[in-house]
Structure formats: C-alpha cells, structure tokens
Amino acid sequence: MNTLINGIFKRDMALAFRQRSELAQPLMFLLMVITLFPLGIGPGPVTLQKIGPGVIWIAAILSSLLAMERLFRDDFWDGSLEQYMLSGQSVAAIAAVKVLVHWLVSFLPLALFSPLLALFLNLTVDMYIALMLTLVLGTPLLSLVGAIAVGLTVGLQRGGVLLALLLIPVFIPLLIFATSAVDSAALQLPYRAQLAIIGAMLMLAMASAPFAIAYALKVSQN
Amino acid sequence: MWKWLHPYAKPERAYQLCVTLQPYFLWPGILCLIAGSIWGLAFAPQDYQQGDSFRIIYIHVPSAILSMSTYVAMAVAALVGIVWQWRTAFMAMIAMAPVGAVVTFIALFTGAAWGKPMWGTWWVWDARLTSELILLFLYLGVIALYGAFEDKQQAGKAAGVMALVGVVNVPIIHYSVEWWNTLHQGATISKFDKPSIAPEMLWPLLIALLGLALFIAAVTVMRMKNEIIRREYHRPWVKDLAARALGDDHAV
Amino acid sequence: MAGLAADNLTCIKRDRVLFTDLSFCLSPGQLIYLRGPNGAGKTSLLRILTGLSAPESGQLLLNEEPLDKVRDRFNQQLIYVGHKAGINGALTAMENLRFWCAQHSTDFIAQQAYDVLARLGLVGLEDVPVRMLSAGQQRRVALSRLWLKQATYWILDEPFTALDTDGIELLETHMREHVANQGAIITTSHQPLSKQAGPFTELMLEYRL
Secondary structure (H helix, E strand, C coil), X not given: CHXXXXXXXXXXXXXXXXXXXXXXXXXXXXXXXXHHHHHHHCCCHHHHHHHHHHHHHHHXXXXXXXHHHHHCHHHHHXXXXXXXXXXXXXXXXXXXXXXXXXXXXXXXXHHHHHHHHHHHCCCCHHHHHHHHHHHHHHHHHHHHHHHHHHHHHCCCCCCHHHHHHHHHHHHHHHHHHHHHHHHHHHCCCCCHHHHHHHHHHHHHHHHHHHHHHHHHHHHHHC | CXXXXXXXHXXXXXXXXXXXHHHHHHHHHHHHHHHHHHHHXXXXXXXXXXXXXXXXXXXXXXXXXXXXXXXXXXXXXXXXXXXXXXXXXXXXXXXXXXXXXXXXXXXXXXXXXXXXXXXXXXXXXXXXXXXXXXXXXXXXHHHHHHHCCCCHHHHHHHHHHHHHHHHHHHHHHHHHHHHHHHHHHCCCCCCCCCCCCCXXXXXXXXXXXXXXXXXHHHHHHHHHHHHHHHHHCCCHHHHHHHXXXXXXXXXX | CCCXXXXXXXXXXCCEEEEEEEEEEXXXXXXXXXXXXXXXXXXXXXXXXXXXXXXXXXXXXXXXXXXXHHHHHHHHCEEEECCCCCCCCCCEHHHHHHHHHHXXXXXXXXXXXXXXXXXXXXXXXXXXXXXXXXXXXXXXXXXXXXXXXXXXEEEECCCCCCCCHHHHHHHHHHHHHHHHCCCEEEEECCXXXXXXXXXXXXXXXXXXX
C-alpha cells in the first residue's frame, strides 16, 4: 500500500501539477463544444434547457476521450510502464491508482466549472443537482472503462480516433441514464433509479476494470 | 472434457477441419436460404395488416438474430484465445467479425426498408434498429483494433479484449436503448415485436434462419482458411499445400 | 541448478519464428553476453526472461521452481534496464529515482542517490528535469538504478548505448564487481565487452528467415 501511495500516487500527482496546461486543454475543449450548441442551434432558453443535459454529457464524454490518452501514454513510451510491471506490485492495483489520480485531476476542475455550464444551457437548480450527481457517479465509470481501451491502444502510433470508436458504443448506456436523470429532475420527477443503475455499472467497473486494464497493458507490452 | 478440441489449436489441423466442414455448411446453407426465401417471399400467406411488405422479415429476422449470435460466438473465440493462448481461436474470431458486421448491416438495411411502408420514413430510432446500429459499431471497433496492430497474435488479444468488453455491454446496451425508446416514443407498438405467427409464416422463417446460420458458418470457415494460410505461409505444410495445388514440384 | 533457467523457449513475433527450444541457465556469479545480428531475437529473449513478454512455448525456472509461481520474489531480485530508459522527462533525476525506489520497495536515501549520481558524472544535474539532459546523461540516470537496488539478477538490453568511454568503463567495472559478489547478469551489446567486464559466457542467437 505504501509503495502504491509513494511510488505511484504521489508521482502521478506531481506530474499532473507539472503538466497543468496539458490538463487544462480537455476542460477548455468541453467549454468550447458546449458553446457550439447555442451557436449552432439557436440561443432560445427553452431549447437549451431541453438539450442541455444531453449536450453536457456528450461534451463530457468527448472531452474525457481526449484526456484519457495521457493515462498510460508517457509511461509506455518512456519505459516507466515496464518498470511498474516489474516492480512486484499488482498491475491491477497500479492501474487503479493511476485511474484514480486521473479522475481526481480531471473531475475536480469540471466540478468547479459546472455551474458555468449550467448557466450557459439554462439549467434549473434541480437539474444542476441531478447533473452533478450523474457526473460524480458517471465520470469514474468513463475513466475506468476507458482505461481498458487506452491500455490496448497505448502502443499504437495513431490511437486517438480509434479510442473514440471503441469507447463511444460502450458509453451509450451511461449517456442514456445520465441524461434521463437530469431530464426527470427538470420535470420534478424522481431519478433515483437512473442513479442506481449508473452506480451499479460503476460498481461492476470498479470490481473488474482494473484486471482488464492490467491485461490490456500486458497485451501492449507484447 | 474438451480434450477432443485441443488438436485444433494447431493451425494445420484447424485448416483440415475447415476444409472438411466447408461443403457441409455451404451447400445445405444455400439450399435452405433459397428455399426459405422463395417460400417466404412468394408463397407464404399475406399478413392481414401489412400485406406483402412484411415479407421482409424472412431476411430481417434471421439476420438480426444471427448478428447477435455471431457476436457472442466471436466473444467465445476471443475468450478461448485469451485463456488458452490458441492462435486458431483468434483466427476464428477475426474470420467471424466482418461476416457478423455484414449480417448486422443487412439487418439494419432490411429493418429500415421495412420502416418505409410502416412509418413512411427510411429510418426511425426504434429500439431494435438502434441496438443493431450500436452492435455494428461494436463489430467495426473490433475489426479496426485488430487491423491497427502489426503483430497479429497481439492484435488478436487486443481485439479479443474489446470483443469481451462488448459482449458484456451488449445486454446493458440493449436494455438501456429499449428503456430510452419507451421514454421518447411513448407506447408505439412495434410490429418487430413478437406477433403470434401462423405456422405457414413460421416455417419459411425457420428455414431461412437455418440457411443463413449455415451460410455464415460456411463463409467464416472460408475466411478462416484464408487467415490460416496468410499467417502461416512460411510453414512447410503450407508450402506443400501450395505445391500440390499448383500441381508441380516447385515450392512457391 | 540454481539460478534463472530457460527451458525450451520458443518465441514467435509477427508470425515469424525467432528461436525454438532454447535452453540455458543464468547462475549467480555468471555474466552471459548475448550476441546475435539485428533481428535475431535478443531483445525478445531478454523480455521473455523478465516476464514482460510470454514465450510461445517453454518455461522459465527460478532455482528449479516455475517462475510464474515465484514471480514476486524474482521481481524483488531483478533490475531490468531495457531500450527505453524508464525515466520520465518532466521529473528530475532525483525524483525519478525516488519514485522508482518506492515502487520497487527499495529504501531511498537522498545522500546515497546524490553519491551515485556523482559517481556517474551527473553532479549539478540531479535536480533538473531529465528531458534537459543529453541522451548519454539520461542513460546514466537510468543506469544509476544498478547502484541503488540490491538485486541478484540484472537483465540489461544494450546498456552501453549513448555512453562515452568513461561511462562504458564505469559500467563494466560495476558489472564485474556484481558478478564477483554472486550477482548474475545477462546483457547484450553492439560493441564487444572488454576485459573490464571480467569473464563472461557467450550465448549466440542466429538470425532465422
């Protein structure tokens, strides 16, 4: 445990802070994509409120696809990943810690900016609360399942679009339930069921994804 | 228990098996497809509601069912390859993938074509069609990932992981899309759902289903033969095979 | 037989057979110099020995036990320096080593690390981001692990790359000392090992079409 914290957690946090500008890019992408919608569809507040949840979640998925690539890319190409795999620590545990750091570093800025997004798309307070709950439960799911595909494609030279092609179908259920939760909140209807399903998917991912990620990294090492 | 399967981990044995099985899949398959199609398209009674346009189910339903089964079969092959490290399992997986993708496309196309007389448009975001579309994306993802790797054994493992992730997600996707559909479409009853079907309509459907299944197996077996040859071309047994096929003594 | 034993290893990469039924043993107190032309499979063999790659068939034994069963114990006794340096360019040399030691359950004493880096000619460069160092200097940072972790088995893939004559001499001397202390090393190199490295056994891989 100690080695995971001192060897992996602190290292990735130190790297994240040193590469702050690289981290800001997916967030700026998210903001810009969301800005495209009022510009492309029209700024009518009723329309924006209707499409708001879907727009935010789609933008969140797309920007997380961009951000995810850095999970293992640098470590693969500079050889640090090999060293992790020879360290005697469980690769699944190492992967889980790296995904955790990645999520903390991507999610917290998003959480900070989310009121702005809610404002841009004219969401009500109820909708905003529902949105935050779906983001808290859903973004770790994106990171965990996404990391499996990132692990598989890390050795490829041009993995970016392929990563999106692999992951978007897998993220569709999350998109459906998350947007439905926020839509229900808009209508003052309960949405605990949707959150429960997302939570269940998250539990499944937390239990199985680290092992799949470890295997994926092993495949990339060939 | 599965000892009898073990020899087929070797590409040469698997190739022989494919050669043996091919005619048993291909000819009965074509026969059943022709029989089922002609029976269904020309001779089965008209539907009391939809007239003749429903006949497309003789192509649509078998292809929709088999698009799903082929994906599951692909995932099983992937699992065998990952757990037991069989090269031939990955070859089978990638042999099946494009076949399954084409069958999925046929299901989508015929499903959409059925929509025109039903709802007046060429595409509706019906639950079944949307699920099929997502299934097509899953197939294409597996194929694309396999193609991205130089080392095909590595490619097989990577594509295999995605096939397994996909197969776990297929039920989740299916039910979430169905649920999404009820949210947004209201209580439209889709004629795609199980009507009580008269026996005169059922038999051609079953024959078409069997025919398509055998045909898919035949094409898979043909593709697998190619895949084996492509990957093992430098082995002596392949060189012998080529020499015999060319009818002379020079190795190719 | 004590040591790391390879038993009938077969390696296939990109559907090409690199070597079949290769057997040998790396015992403590032995230096094996792995030779062969480009593409013969030296790197693949070393990666199979470390466990990063799996062979097509055959197995590895550590002190007569299957390596898979004692993987953790083996990893504790292993240092691998491959083609890739294994250091992150955005971190400094000291940070890289500190994190690496933490991952490998090795105590990290800052003074000791400074000493090692000094011996490797990196005085004054310990606290700059590694990407600012030259290729040879980065290679020296990567090699400094050989002084920081006590491990029996060293698996080194082209460790002399980018090193100047001083660096080569330093590494070869350290290798000789390690072998004299019952360490085991298997290494590849483009230039032949000199007398500095001490006595060694050659293992030759042929290039197969």
